[in-house]
Amino acid sequence: xxxxxxxxxxxxxxxxxxxxxxxxxxxxxxxxxxxxxxxxxxxxxxxxxxxxxxxxxxxxxxxxxxxxxxxxxxxxxxxxxxxxxxxxxxxxxxxxxxxxxxxxxxxxxxxxxxxxxxxxxxxxxxxxxxxxxxxxxxxxxxxxxxxxxxxxxxxxxxxxxxxxxxx
Amino acid sequence: xxxxxxxxxxxxxxxxxxxxxxxxxxxxxxxxxxxxxxxxxxxxxxxxxxxxxxxxxxxxxxxxxxxxxxxxxxxxxxxxxxxxxxxxxxxxxxxxxxxxxxxxxxxxxxxxxxxxxxxxxxxxxxxxxxxxxxxxxxxxxxxxxxxxxxxxxxxxxxxxxxxxxxx
DNA sequence: CTAAACTTTCAATAATTATTGAAAGTTTGT
DNA sequence: ACAAACTTTCAATAATTATTGAAAGTTTAG
Numbered sequence: 001x002x003x004x005x006x007x008x009x010x011x012x013x014x015x016x017x018x019x020x021x022x023x024x025x026x027x028x029x030x031x032x033x034x035x036x037x038x039x040x041x042x043x044x045x046x047x048x049x050x051x052x053x054x055x056x057x058x059x060x061x062x063x064x065x066x067x068x069x070x071x072x073x074x075x076x077x078x079x080x081x082x083x084x085x086x087x088x089x090x091x092x093x094x095x096x097x098x099x100x101x102x103x104x105x106x107x108x109x110x111x112x113x114x115x116x117x118x119x120x121x122x123x124x125x126x127x128x129x130x131x132x133x134x135x136x137x138x139x140x141x142x143x144x145x146x147x148x149x150x151x152x153x154x155x156x157x158x159x160x161x162x163x164x165x166x167x
Numbered sequence: 168x169x170x171x172x173x174x175x176x177x178x179x180x181x182x183x184x185x186x187x188x189x190x191x192x193x194x195x196x197x198x199x200x201x202x203x204x205x206x207x208x209x210x211x212x213x214x215x216x217x218x219x220x221x222x223x224x225x226x227x228x229x230x231x232x233x234x235x236x237x238x239x240x241x242x243x244x245x246x247x248x249x250x251x252x253x254x255x256x257x258x259x260x261x262x263x264x265x266x267x268x269x270x271x272x273x274x275x276x277x278x279x280x281x282x283x284x285x286x287x288x289x290x291x292x293x294x295x296x297x298x299x300x301x302x303x304x305x306x307x308x309x310x311x312x313x314x315x316x317x318x319x320x321x322x323x324x325x326x327x328x329x330x331x332x333x334x
Numbered sequence: 335c336t337a338a339a340c341t342t343t344c345a346a347t348a349a350t351t352a353t354t355g356a357a358a359g360t361t362t363g364t
Numbered sequence: 365a366c367a368a369a370c371t372t373t374c375a376a377t378a379a380t381t382a383t384t385g386a387a388a389g390t391t392t393a394g
Contacts, residue, residue, distance in 0.1 A: 003293050006285045010300055013278045020271050022189040024382070035303075036296045043341075053384045058342055079339060079392070089302040093310070104187050111180045118173045126170050129203045133177055135256040136202075139325060143260070146329045150313070158306060162313045164331050165320075191352070210371075220354045225372055246362070246369060 010036060011050070026052055027060040031069065031085050035092075040073040040082035068095050090157065097151045105144050112137035177203060178217070193219055194227040198236065198252050202259075207240040207249035235262050257324065264318045272311050279304035 001009070011032045018028025029050055034041060041049075046057050061083055064070035069092055073082040086092045116134040120126055150161045168176070178199045185195025196217055201208060208216075213224050228250055231237035236259055240249040253259045283301040287293055317328045 001281070001285045003285070003288070003290070003296065006282045006300075007296060009278065010282050010296070013275060017271065017275050020189050022187050026382075036292075036299050038291050038295045054341080055343075055385065056383050059383090062342085081341080087299070089299075089306045093306060104184065108180060108184050111176065114168070115173045115177050118168045118170070121170070123170070124205050125203075128205045129170065129174060129177070132203050132254070132256075133173075139256045139260060142325045142329055146317070146325060146332065149329065149332050158309045158313060161332060162309055162316065165313065165316050165328060193352075221371080222355065222373075223353050226353090229372085248371080 007036065024060065024063075026050070026056055027063055030057065030060050031064055034070060034083060034085035035087070037084070040075065040084040042080050042082050044080070046083070067099050090155065094151045094157070097147055101144055101148060105140060109137060109140050109144065112140060174203065191227065191230075193217070193223055194230055197224065197227050198231055201237060201250060201252035202254070204251070207242065207251040209245075209247050209249050211247070213250070234266050257322065261318045261324070264314055268311055268315060272307060276304060276307050276311065279307060 011029050014032035015025040015029040019025050030046055033046060033049055043054065043057050043061070046052075046061075047054055050057075061070060064085070065072070070083055070085045073084050075082050086095065112133050116130050116137050118126070118130065120130060150157060153160055178196050181199035182192040182196040186192050197213055200213060200216055210221065210224050210228070213219075213228075214221055217224075228237060231252070232239070237250055237252045240251050242249050253262065279300050283297050283304050285293070285297065287297060318324060320327055
């Protein structure tokens, strides 16, 4: 496997993985491209490499910036904007984990809490609904806490966590 | 909030969360419905509750069975088939985590390994590709191991893990 | 201030993914 | 063996989601 082939494989694999986990393909691929680039890239660069439109590139770069994993680099003497992604894989994972927790998990935990707090009218089905949503709520809360804990012990959080669990 | 409203909210929230994480809405909703049901449900029951077609129900039930979180219950004296889901929230999470690891994470780890093993031709870009995909590979491998570790210390794995990390 | 260089927005369109429904397939009771 | 009861399959269709591209917007150099 030569460089170009390997690069294309990486970008497309990353795109597919993204799709599988609910992340838009272009967004994942832009991030992948920046991740292996040796220098910040302009919108033109990204459009050319990935063969996607200007609009698509612009919108997805914005989303990546909203997620906090891509930043605009202003290069002296250059009119256009350049972009780069967090290069440290652990920082990257931290950002993503924290954002998904904040945007997606926390709100669901809130809903589960509300649902599991409905008045118990002593019918079997109400009891079951309360019991099961409460169990889900508790699990989600613990898992979320656990994840944030793992992700917050920098640096090398992940290896540290693994060792702790192996003890 | 009354029972019916709470139930509908639960099912729709679960469906949306599924969508966000790359799981088809009907599949998530069927699982949600079974999860709070006091007894196994037939295909008719599910179709009526969720207002989805027979074909859709059949296909998604099959997928849920492939994932190992829904089982067919043969009720004596009944011709039709009934379905129920794993009711223990922790078992449920274990199944899902293990399946996603097996189907989605492990294959990507393999690809990352291949890519990071290309011959180093000493150009800067090749060095960067190798370095970054190797870092991603190592992270993914450790994270996957960590997750399987957490999920394998039953029962009450999740609380146990949390305590270990808090120490 | 103006025009060139660049970015963003968004309605239109394309691509993908989910859903339907009816025909084909299967199982079971008699 | 037959037919009723039930499930699966899959081509057609609908719904959703992603992408384009051109017009509008913004910034900067002169």
